[in-house]
Amino acid sequence: MGKNRSAPTLNDVAKAAGVSTATVSRCLNSPDRVIEATRQRVMQAVESLRYTPNFAARVMAVKRSFTIGAIIPTMDNAIFARGLQAFQDQLREDGYTLLVSSSAYDPEAEREQIRTLVARGADGLLLIGHAREPEIYEYLERHQVPSLVAWSFEPDATKPSVGFNNSEAMCELARRVLAAGHRRIALISGITKGNDRAQARVAGIQQALLAEGLAIKKFPLIETPYEIDKGAEAFARLMALDPRPTVVMCGNDVLAAGALREAQRLNISVPEQVSVTGFDDIELAGIVHPALTTVHVPHREMGRKAARELVAMVEGRSLGKSVCINTHVVTRHSLAPPPAAE
Amino acid sequence: MGKNRSAPTLNDVAKAAGVSTATVSRCLNSPDRVIEATRQRVMQAVESLRYTPNFAARVMAVKRSFTIGAIIPTMDNAIFARGLQAFQDQLREDGYTLLVSSSAYDPEAEREQIRTLVARGADGLLLIGHAREPEIYEYLERHQVPSLVAWSFEPDATKPSVGFNNSEAMCELARRVLAAGHRRIALISGITKGNDRAQARVAGIQQALLAEGLAIKKFPLIETPYEIDKGAEAFARLMALDPRPTVVMCGNDVLAAGALREAQRLNISVPEQVSVTGFDDIELAGIVHPALTTVHVPHREMGRKAARELVAMVEGRSLGKSVCINTHVVTRHSLAPPPAAE
DNA sequence: AACTCATTTGTAAGCGCTTACATTGATAAT
């Protein structure tokens, strides 16, 4: 019959089933508003034509996409993977699809991606961290796209957030470090510019120091991208310092893993000679040698809760409630008292 | 002025600039088909209204979405992250957006996702591995969506593929293992059902054994999901065997990392008492202790090349050419000759 | 029997954009 080679449309199905397009649409979207007999006929046509509704057309018609966008700094390492997976799982349960893109920690790229996602009709957006040009929030406002911040908890910020208190978490870890007897602390932080999580973690350490009323007002601090090799490099530099720090706290587990690798290369034994700590408690933390003492972040819980809240916002059931996720220090083997010799 | 609260449309811009919608559209899509003066006026209107074109509308009008979909088995660990990142980077360079979703190694879920992506108007699809119901390929055919397989290379398969020869790669590694003197080999494989990569890797080992003309026709084999804990578990079971294997080859680095962790817990020293090998050479491989002897897969290269080829297919410049990516064994410390004592 | 009301289905408008085609006005060629 020289059938048209292109994909079947609602119209084709309607013709095949001998009904109107409206009826077909109803069969697909609210089956109970159509009588059993016709529904069967329509469904059969759908089957035999292998019809798949055109999403763009649907979006245009209903002005909803059932899509949530997420812009994460990177997909390259595992930091965001677990939380995002949970986010997606919960979203799917609620009937939404996740669109992910990564900004490579570049604010300009992030802006671009936000625009793209909005243009694509995302019903809501998940953003990582609060630090962002106000203009972006304005844009989101104007386009009426609900958005939520994760990986950070700041109830007073512009946007609601589902996350954890980075500074407090790190502060707690620092307290343990101090309690172990360390006084010469060094820090390998992620790049703090435009990254409120990294900033807060540094601040957390300062806070702990202050609280102890110690004379230590400053400590060696290296900022570097969240990459294993960078962590290794930074560690080497720190070890060249005189006096050498007795503990190297790291902005996350990836940096810590790098530090550990370098320690091994330099024949510096951890934790006997130098202690190392991480942050995140990703899988890596339990695998490296020695296993990392780090801050455990319940990423999955965070992901799920963020999804629930964002969906509630999208569906108009919430105006955006912030949720604080509790972290805790997990003690493994990379932190021990400093060497006795002074 | 009681401005409409909803997002501005092409029409709004047109009015604001005092031109027709066609002209605005041209300014945005083919600026040279419009005179400088009007363009400026239009662009200004775009700016001041903070206009973002509606993607769905555009897709409907041009029947192209400049979107590529990818369905990967999991985002939960790093196996696919690097390659996918490279895939995305190259795609962006060519003006396409990537939509990722994960199937959790579930064929049914994958089918679902494929339909979703097609409905969303993906111009092309990236699939992992060849093993798949023919019905799916039929569906893709019917919807005229070009698709490409990655992480596997099989020039004779239904779909073109950009990947590597899993069986040959593993065979080469097995040869090294044999050359080191091992005869009691055990394998921790991923689940082979519906996973041609896992199957091929097992086959590669069998091949190596056969080629050596050895009497070893079978070897202990445990299939388990690609998770660290599962790798650890499997390793423990293998160590309980009598006679105990002198080497445990693993289906990928994640399983190997688990094996290593368990070895440490059991106080079995690697490689002195038992050797362990991985596959993939993800970052993890260099960090664990001892560092893994494994198969290096140039994931980034694969990602980029897959993107290039798929875009070429989408743009009608190619009918689908398969590309083989070369892997090589990287020698680190987890593989050594078996203990001398027999 | 006449009427009301609910249920099922159909009709057609409209979502925001692109683009084939029509129109306009200016310049060049005759």
Add this chain to the structure above:
DNA sequence: ATTATCAATGTAAGCGCTTACAAATGAGTT
């Protein structure tokens, strides 16, 4: 002066779907 040509812009159809509203049908009420 007249006409052909071309560049810049406008007009309007249509992409595939949903849904407000209308129409038709049938059951229950009085």
